[in-house]
Amino acid sequence: xxxxxxxxxxxxxxxxxxxxxxxxxxxxxxxxxxxxxxxxxxxxxxxxxxxxxxxxxxxxxxxxxxxxxxxxxxxxxxxxxxxxxxxxxxxxxxxxxxxxxxxxxxxxxxxxxxxxxxxxxxxxxxxxxxxxxxxxxxxxxxxxxxxxxxxxxxxxxxxxxxxxxxxxxxxxxxxxxxxxxxxxxxxxxxxxxxxxxxxxxxxxxxxxxxxxxxxxxxxxxxxxxxxxxxxxxxxxxxxxxxxxxxxxxxxxxxxxxxxxxxxxxxxxxxxxxxxxxxxxxxxxxxxxxxxxxxxxxxxxxxxxxxxxxxxxxxxxxxxxxxxxxxxxxxxxxxxxxxxxx
Amino acid sequence: xxxxxxxxxxxxxxxxxxxxxxxxxxxxxxxxxxxxxxxxxxxxxxxxxxxxxxxxxxxxxxxxxxxxxxxxxxxxx
Numbered sequence: 001x002x003x004x005x006x007x008x009x010x011x012x013x014x015x016x017x018x019x020x021x022x023x024x025x026x027x028x029x030x031x032x033x034x035x036x037x038x039x040x041x042x043x044x045x046x047x048x049x050x051x052x053x054x055x056x057x058x059x060x061x062x063x064x065x066x067x068x069x070x071x072x073x074x075x076x077x078x079x080x081x082x083x084x085x086x087x088x089x090x091x092x093x094x095x096x097x098x099x100x101x102x103x104x105x106x107x108x109x110x111x112x113x114x115x116x117x118x119x120x121x122x123x124x125x126x127x128x129x130x131x132x133x134x135x136x137x138x139x140x141x142x143x144x145x146x147x148x149x150x151x152x153x154x155x156x157x158x159x160x161x162x163x164x165x166x167x168x169x170x171x172x173x174x175x176x177x178x179x180x181x182x183x184x185x186x187x188x189x190x191x192x193x194x195x196x197x198x199x200x201x202x203x204x205x206x207x208x209x210x211x212x213x214x215x216x217x218x219x220x221x222x223x224x225x226x227x228x229x230x231x232x233x234x235x236x237x238x239x240x241x242x243x244x245x246x247x248x249x250x251x252x253x254x255x256x257x258x259x260x261x262x263x264x265x266x267x268x269x270x271x272x273x274x275x276x277x278x279x280x281x282x283x284x285x286x287x288x289x290x291x292x293x294x295x296x297x298x299x300x301x302x303x304x305x306x307x308x309x310x311x312x313x314x315x316x317x318x319x320x321x322x323x324x325x326x327x328x329x330x331x332x333x334x335x336x337x338x339x340x341x
Numbered sequence: 342x343x344x345x346x347x348x349x350x351x352x353x354x355x356x357x358x359x360x361x362x363x364x365x366x367x368x369x370x371x372x373x374x375x376x377x378x379x380x381x382x383x384x385x386x387x388x389x390x391x392x393x394x395x396x397x398x399x400x401x402x403x404x405x406x407x408x409x410x411x412x413x414x415x416x417x418x
Contacts, residue, residue: 011376012365188362188382197365 014186015159016048022166036063037089069099080122090126108151129181136314144284147255154255164207181228195231210257218248222266225276226252260292271302281309345415350383359383
């Protein structure tokens with residue numbers, strides 16, 4: 001038998017388990033870290049964001065809350081300003097409407113309004129995204145809306161980074177909104193997504209928030225995207241490879257801070273840009289990514305950039321209509337071919 | 342050689358069958374003791390299957406396959 005130095009170096013987890021591993025490690029290391037939200041205790045999070053945490057840490061550190069987002073997010077903000085490190089879950093990003101004042105007027109502004117004297121070291125976790133027929137009020141990403149409001153960082157994550165970004169988010173002294181797409185969690189009851197299972201480093205693992213990753217190197221066209229759309233973009237890039245098209249895929253990892261250097265560096269190489277965003281088209285991430293290039297040097301573009309996003313409509317429930325609205329592989333491929341014409 | 346069985350999840354029905362929903366290891370891979378091998382489902386309940394020991398894992402059930410609880414789904418040499 002061959003003995004390798006570290007036989008567990010290929011240990012794989014799905015995104016939800018990687019996220020939970022990071023939370024558990026930080027809760028172990030720091031008694032100020034606790035988790036609260038709806039169905040995060042016995043149920044383990046409706047998208048498995050907290051599986052096993054109640055058994056391990058007990059009901060004083062893993063709190064099931066009533067359906068009262070303003071109340072319990074406010075509780076987390078208060079705890080954070082007093083020096084604790086709460087992680088508070090908003091079950092769906094779509095529900096931000098009932099508690100937005102706490103999020104953008106309090107969580108995001110207390111540090112500024114206190115003249116920098118009060119820190120708000122908390123994480124707001126929330127499930128985002130569609131593709132599984134959950135209707136217009138449970139399928140949105142809305143990260144463009146969060147990212148538009150100053151004072152917060154936003155960190156959607158791919159499976160390999162779920163652990164490292166969560167560790168960084170918990171340790172950050174400013175509020176971080178950690179948006180996990182249901183389609184990357186690797187849940188057995190969702191559509192199979194092989195990219196939601198990957199090698200996850202054991203022990204401490206930190207990914208700096210604000211640094212994009214080159215998910216795949218290429219030379220003909222740059223696809224800039226985030227979260228589940230990274231998986232779709234990689235599917236398309238692999239398919240187009242056999243047609244002699246070399247696509248580079250940039251995984252932004254976070255919208256705030258936005259890694260504009262990485263975007264420009266890639267476009268400087270390829271001259272062609274496709275932005276894929278599973279959020280609404282107008283006034284959102286896709287326009288911001290394009291502006292990141294035009295603000296610096298519009299001459300980098302050999303062709304007009306193409307944006308693939310959710311059209312400005314509510315996301316339909318009916319699967320064929322929903323798939324038509326979402327930026328899935330078919331629309332990404334079409335855009336890549338168009339920008340190369 | 343150690344067999345890895347589909348865990349017994351239903352005491353009521355010894356012949357109950359479940360599904361190997363996800364393999365976290367590839368056939369022939371080196372695994373460590375307690376490393377996550379698979380997730381299985383029975384009656385909408387998920388259970389993780391860790392490696393009982395270290396070694397080379399050989400899978401004997403396809404992902405998505407229906408398996409009676411207690412049946413061997415992998416072997417570790």
